[in-house]
Amino acid sequence: xxxxxxxxxxMGIIALEAPVMVKNRQWRELxxxxxxxxxxxxxxxxxxxxxxxxxxxxxxxxIFGPVSDMIKNVLS
Numbered sequence: 001x002x003x004x005x006x007x008x009x010x011m012g013i014i015a016l017e018a019p020v021m022v023k024n025r026q027w028r029e030l031x032x033x034x035x036x037x038x039x040x041x042x043x044x045x046x047x048x049x050x051x052x053x054x055x056x057x058x059x060x061x062x063i064f065g066p067v068s069d070m071i072k073n074v075l076s
Contacts, residue, residue: 002048
């Protein structure tokens with residue numbers, strides 16, 4: 001039931017936003033909207049189904065951990 005409600009909400013958002021972009025020939029904005037909407041739908045449905053989701057903090061730690069270590073070594 002929750003999945004059906006989520007699908008209706010996303011279809012409503014798309015029905016409100018997409019026709020305006022097509023009418024104004026905003027193709028790049030429409031492409032960006034589509035990519036972001038697909039990502040949002042994937043994460044929302046995964047959350048609703050109870051699937052494990054990636055933790056963004058771990059990605060940030062992987063990127064900035066070595067930088068932090070390097071700064072600590074330079075300053076000490």
